[in-house]
Amino acid sequence: MSKGARPFSEIGRRARDLLTKDYNYDQKFSVSIPSSSGMAITTTGIKKDQIFFGDLNLQFKGQKTTVDVKVDTYSSVTTKVTYDILDNAKTAISFTVPDHKSGKLDVNYLHPHAAFNSSIGLNPSPLLEVAAAIGSKDISIGGEVGFDTSTSSFTKYNAGLCFSKPDFSAALILTDKGNTVKASYVHLVDPSTGTEVAAEMVHRLSSFENSFSIGSVHKVDPHTLVKSRFSDDGKIAILSQREWRPRSLATFSAEYNTKDTNAAPKFGFSIALKP
Numbered sequence: 001m002s003k004g005a006r007p008f009s010e011i012g013r014r015a016r017d018l019l020t021k022d023y024n025y026d027q028k029f030s031v032s033i034p035s036s037s038g039m040a041i042t043t044t045g046i047k048k049d050q051i052f053f054g055d056l057n058l059q060f061k062g063q064k065t066t067v068d069v070k071v072d073t074y075s076s077v078t079t080k081v082t083y084d085i086l087d088n089a090k091t092a093i094s095f096t097v098p099d100h101k102s103g104k105l106d107v108n109y110l111h112p113h114a115a116f117n118s119s120i121g122l123n124p125s126p127l128l129e130v131a132a133a134i135g136s137k138d139i140s141i142g143g144e145v146g147f148d149t150s151t152s153s154f155t156k157y158n159a160g161l162c163f164s165k166p167d168f169s170a171a172l173i174l175t176d177k178g179n180t181v182k183a184s185y186v187h188l189v190d191p192s193t194g195t196e197v198a199a200e201m202v203h204r205l206s207s208f209e210n211s212f213s214i215g216s217v218h219k220v221d222p223h224t225l226v227k228s229r230f231s232d233d234g235k236i237a238i239l240s241q242r243e244w245r246p247r248s249l250a251t252f253s254a255e256y257n258t259k260d261t262n263a264a265p266k267f268g269f270s271i272a273l274k275p
Contacts, residue, residue: 234259
């Protein structure tokens, strides 16, 4: 848990991760190779239907600078350079070749009672994004706004608040330019087994539509966990994850739509190796 105010992007994340993180319905394989010199190499391959694609990531960490380079199967090269200005402030510049409009500058600042994140595109008509939150380790309230200078219009404006304790977390987020309200709650049922349950309710103000998802996670043993999720659209999902060696994970996911019996169940498998 954060020791101070959490960034706006972290509001509601605990429930969101329980309900969505690691669910995958493709075949995925990744290998990460760290080194004592500060250089790390990660390669990832994904098979989706009959299409295979992947990427190669190189990361170098210095005393205050981190350089990330990513090369994918579409011959795109993405570079990000992050510099730690202070212990609680950092800036980053990123760009993708050959996309000459992809340049972006990020500034992040974290204070015991405030968190600030900003982003501006490095092109003649940039996209501006600013997010801020204030609070403490228990409660945070914040918002974010995005503005497209090419069209002189807002791309997003959202707000949210979160109340967290070690055994539970509740969040309320107003998103989609004020059109959608999301309420989520996660509760630690049994600390000894890591059993948690979570629920998320979504209400769309313009159409008065409601939707919900509920899920759980349980540690079978120190190296194995299982997750489950049910949504109001009839989809049931399960996940089993095994740490078969330190920092190396094997994950199996499955999903079935009970409201569409003609649809085939979805299955996915991923392996992440970290020697």
